[in-house]
Amino acid sequence: MQDILINKLHEYVKENNPDVLIPLEESGGVMQYLKNKVNALNDLLEQLQEAKTPVYVIKEVCQEALTKDLKPSKFNYICTILEEDFEPIYQQLQESGTLKFEVINMITYCQPVFESFGFTEETENERQLRYAVTGAISGYLENNK
Numbered sequence: 168m169q170d171i172l173i174n175k176l177h178e179y180v181k182e183n184n185p186d187v188l189i190p191l192e193e194s195g196g197v198m199q200y201l202k203n204k205v206n207a208l209n210d211l212l213e214q215l216q217e218a219k220t221p222v223y224v225i226k227e228v229c230q231e232a233l234t235k236d237l238k239p240s241k242f243n244y245i246c247t248i249l250e251e252d253f254e255p256i257y258q259q260l261q262e263s264g265t266l267k268f269e270v271i272n273m274i275t276y277c278q279p280v281f282e283s284f285g286f287t288e289e290t291e292n293e294r295q296l297r298y299a300v301t302g303a304i305s306g307y308l309e310n311n312k
Contacts, residue, residue, distance in 0.1 A: 183240040186271045239291045277303040
């Protein structure tokens, strides 16, 4: 079961949090990160298995616990803003193959905005946050022409 959870977590991080994954890849710490997160759920996993919980429920409950601190995805948030508000640039970055790396740079550039608004699932739909991140992205693009 742990291998399944590690694989599911890896896929989730690859899809939704490349800003977390790429530094781990560069340092060679991906497997350690994944194993540590899954091992932290050993007690929960044991309780669910002892309670004869169906495997699909165990996977779902564990996946939710494993990804809780990775949500919401700053990567997906910025991609959405780029696609909706900066469509030509989004298309250009996508076609050139640099979208992922530029979005990761934008996350770093926007970090003060995310911190000041306390970027969470509760705040991600706030209009003021979106305006502030859109402004920061605009600044990033202007500075990196």
